[in-house]
Amino acid sequence: MGFTKTTKTSFLILSDTHGKDHIMPKVPVDVAIHCGDLTDESKLDEFRSSLELLKSIDAPLKLVIAGNHDFSLDQTAFENLTAEATSKCHVEPELIKKEYGDFGQVRELCSNSEDESITFLDEGIHSFRLQNGAALTVYASPFTPSRDAHQGFQFKHNDEHDFSISPSDNKRVDIAITHGPPKGVLDRTSSNQRGGCDQLFAAISKARPRLHCFGHIHEGWGAKLVTWRGKEPTTTTPSHFTEIDNGASILIDSLADYKSRKFDSEQDAKDRKKRKERLFKDGFRSTSHCKDDKHPLVAGQQTLFVNAALEMGPEDEDPDAREQVPWIVELELPNAYHSRNNRGGGWQLRRSWLWLFCLTPGSGVGEPAWYPLLVSLI
Numbered sequence: 001m002g003f004t005k006t007t008k009t010s011f012l013i014l015s016d017t018h019g020k021d022h023i024m025p026k027v028p029v030d031v032a033i034h035c036g037d038l039t040d041e042s043k044l045d046e047f048r049s050s051l052e053l054l055k056s057i058d059a060p061l062k063l064v065i066a067g068n069h070d071f072s073l074d075q076t077a078f079e080n081l082t083a084e085a086t087s088k089c090h091v092e093p094e095l096i097k098k099e100y101g102d103f104g105q106v107r108e109l110c111s112n113s114e115d116e117s118i119t120f121l122d123e124g125i126h127s128f129r130l131q132n133g134a135a136l137t138v139y140a141s142p143f144t145p146s147r148d149a150h151q152g153f154q155f156k157h158n159d160e161h162d163f164s165i166s167p168s169d170n171k172r173v174d175i176a177i178t179h180g181p182p183k184g185v186l187d188r189t190s191s192n193q194r195g196g197c198d199q200l201f202a203a204i205s206k207a208r209p210r211l212h213c214f215g216h217i218h219e220g221w222g223a224k225l226v227t228w229r230g231k232e233p234t235t236t237t238p239s240h241f242t243e244i245d246n247g248a249s250i251l252i253d254s255l256a257d258y259k260s261r262k263f264d265s266e267q268d269a270k271d272r273k274k275r276k277e278r279l280f281k282d283g284f285r286s287t288s289h290c291k292d293d294k295h296p297l298v299a300g301q302q303t304l305f306v307n308a309a310l311e312m313g314p315e316d317e318d319p320d321a322r323e324q325v326p327w328i329v330e331l332e333l334p335n336a337y338h339s340r341n342n343r344g345g346g347w348q349l350r351r352s353w354l355w356l357f358c359l360t361p362g363s364g365v366g367e368p369a370w371y372p373l374l375v376s377l378i
Contacts, residue, residue, distance in 0.1 A: 015215025019046030036067025184240025
């Protein structure tokens with residue numbers, strides 16, 4: 001098995017902007033990722049605001065998925081909710097059309113955006129060759145579990161959803177982009193309950209991507225470098241109790257580090273305040289896990305989880321609270337021209353070489369000479 005060369009790749013990750021005018025960091029990155037809930041009420045004007053926000057990001061590729069609030073991108077939810085609005089709430093159809101448009105209009109709005117770097121992802125696996133020469137394979141899913149599944153891209157808690165993160169040819173997905181978190185990782189709600197999806201966790205524990213980014217649970221903002229137990233899941237029903245080696249995992253940051261605690265000393269309180277001020281001054285939180293970093297990510301053995309929800313939870317009563325910040329992450333990705341092994345990525349692109357024998361002027365004795373030229377086909 002040959003050594004796979006990699007390229008350091010930077011990501012700006014955000015989620016749950018809800019149509020608000022968030023200020024994006026003026027830092028160039030290779031890829032920007034929005035993990036859904038671009039809107040609060042799925043109105044056309046909110047989508048327009050979100051597109052303007054995405055345009056302000058300095059990245060040659062911007063990957064976007066929907067969230068449960070973006071129901072006008074989900075045909076079934078859109079038709080059900082608009083029918084309910086007219087029949088039960090007696091809202092005029094003309095007003096609904098003015099605010100939400102017809103189904104498909106939002107997708108058309110995104111497709112006709114002047115920013116060609118914005119790519120809306122449906123559920124499934126997608127592959128890209130990045131401008132920095134890296135190959136990127138992502139799995140995207142906007143679906144989240146819900147008690148009543150009343151909004152967009154939702155299924156009831158007791159129903160099953162197939163998070164098909166591993167491709168049929170069993171190659172590795174580099175990044176999973178979902179709206180909601182897996183159960184047990186960065187999914188604590190304000191009531192201290194786990195709000196993540198157990199089916200999603202099981203799928204992630206089998207696929208083991210380099211990065212899994214999401215939002216949805218606003219109070220779960222943070223990042224954690226998880227080390228997996230063993231090479232494969234240890235049980236047929238994987239959970240965060242059975243699959244995560246907590247002793248070898250690292251919590252990089254969470255909201256708890258910025259909120260005052262009952263038994264904080266005066267110095268602790270000052271330190272927390274300084275960290276919070278610096279965070280908001282920078283406008284983002286960063287972490288890097290490349291080969292020369294303190295904690296380099298080991299593909300297949302570790303996954304970096306990032307909850308990048310920007311809007312605070314509605315229960316946050318901290319008078320000093322402000323909107324949360326996006327994440328900037330650096331990871332190594334395989335080079336696009338290297339073949340990728342059976343656990344190495346979403347698709348293969350091998351460098352091919354061609355020997356060309358070129359005729360040159362004579363060698364000094366009046367005769368032509370041939371010389372070989374090695375040419376790469378990609």
